[in-house]
Structure formats: C-alpha cells, structure tokens
Amino acid sequence: MTTPGSDLAVTRRLVIPAGELRERFSRSSGPGGQGVNTTDSRVELSFDVATSPSIPDDLRPRLLARLAxxxxxxxxxxxxSEHRAQLANxxxxxxxxxAVLRDAAAPPPPKRRPTKPTRGAKERRLAEKKRRGDVKRGRRGSYDD
Known part of the structure; x- marks a missing residue:
C-alpha cells in the first residue's frame, strides 16, 4: 500500500509524483459517531491527466479517451469516505x-482473427440435425384411426 505523500507507481512507465496530486478534505457521512460532525475524514484526490508532465506522450491520448x-x-x-480515519481514506x-489509471493505461486487446467452423464440425452439426429430424419424424403418429 502507498503512504500519503509518496509517489504513485501505476505502471513501470507511469509514476505519478506526489506533488502532482491534489487532496481536499471534507466532512464525511456514514460511521464515526459524535466525531463524524467534527473531523474532515472524506478525501477527494485529484490528478490532472490532460497536462501532467509525468504521463508519456504516447500514453496520454489513450488515458484521455478511456477516462473521458x-x-x-x-x-x-x-x-x-468509507473509513472513519482520514489516513485510511x-x-x-x-x-x-x-487502479483506475492502470486499467485505462492497459494496452488494447489483440484484434480478433475471424475463424470458420471446420469441415468435421459442419458434418457433426448436420448429422445431429438429421438425427433430431428422425426422432421427431418417429414421434408423428398416423391419424388414420
């Protein structure tokens, strides 16, 4: 876990210096008893993706597009604001x-190569269709009674 005030290592290529992060504190709702009305335990952490010098130029468009x-x-x-203590938040x-930056910075998945069913798969499918047809045909009764 990272400690507040230290740099954040998102990936090997992307490390965010602590100086580029902005923190705002406010009163949190939720658990805390009497202290909930007096302590600023809610944290808003902001990071400027558009102008940060620590983001490589080839990675910035991908981050901006995925986080738009x-x-x-x-x-x-x-x-x-899920914890009672400001440090935990x-x-x-x-x-x-x-986590958000790591997901957004991940390379796109490889392009799918279209495939076709094999000849054996086609033959098995047709044979199964024929079998089902025969079963249904066998269920038909003659209504000549």
Whole structure:
C-alpha cells in the first residue's frame, strides 16, 4: 500500500509524483459517531491527466479517451469516505486512483482473427440435425384411426 505523500507507481512507465496530486478534505457521512460532525475524514484526490508532465506522450491520448466520462476539464477526481480515519481514506483514494489509471493505461486487446467452423464440425452439426429430424419424424403418429 502507498503512504500519503509518496509517489504513485501505476505502471513501470507511469509514476505519478506526489506533488502532482491534489487532496481536499471534507466532512464525511456514514460511521464515526459524535466525531463524524467534527473531523474532515472524506478525501477527494485529484490528478490532472490532460497536462501532467509525468504521463508519456504516447500514453496520454489513450488515458484521455478511456477516462473521458470521468474527467472534468482533464482532471480525474477520486473520492473516498468509507473509513472513519482520514489516513485510511487517503490510502483508499490513492489505491483507487492507481487502479483506475492502470486499467485505462492497459494496452488494447489483440484484434480478433475471424475463424470458420471446420469441415468435421459442419458434418457433426448436420448429422445431429438429421438425427433430431428422425426422432421427431418417429414421434408423428398416423391419424388414420
């Protein structure tokens, strides 16, 4: 797990310096008892994907395209408020940011090569169709009674 204040290693090529991350703290809803109204335990972690110098130029278009629905003005924001402690929420937000960026930075899957059924597969399919037809034909009774 990463500690707040340290660099984030997303992939071998992409390491985000802690200085490029912006954290905002606010009051969190949920568990916390009386302290929930006084502690700023909710964390909003923001990272500017569009202008960050730590993102390689060949990777930036892929990140921007895949994260388009989550970006606001080129900035990716992750919120974490599931823990009572601010430190735990900071770690959760950083872990989530790394996961989102890692998924978006993954190379596209290899292109599918179209295939055709083999001759044996075609013959088996036709033989099975013929068998089913024979079974159904055998169920037909004569209505000459």
């Amino acid at each position: 629905s989550r970006l606001t003005g080129g900035v990716l924001t992750i919120a974490a 900071r770690e959760a937000a950083r872990a989530r940011l790394v």
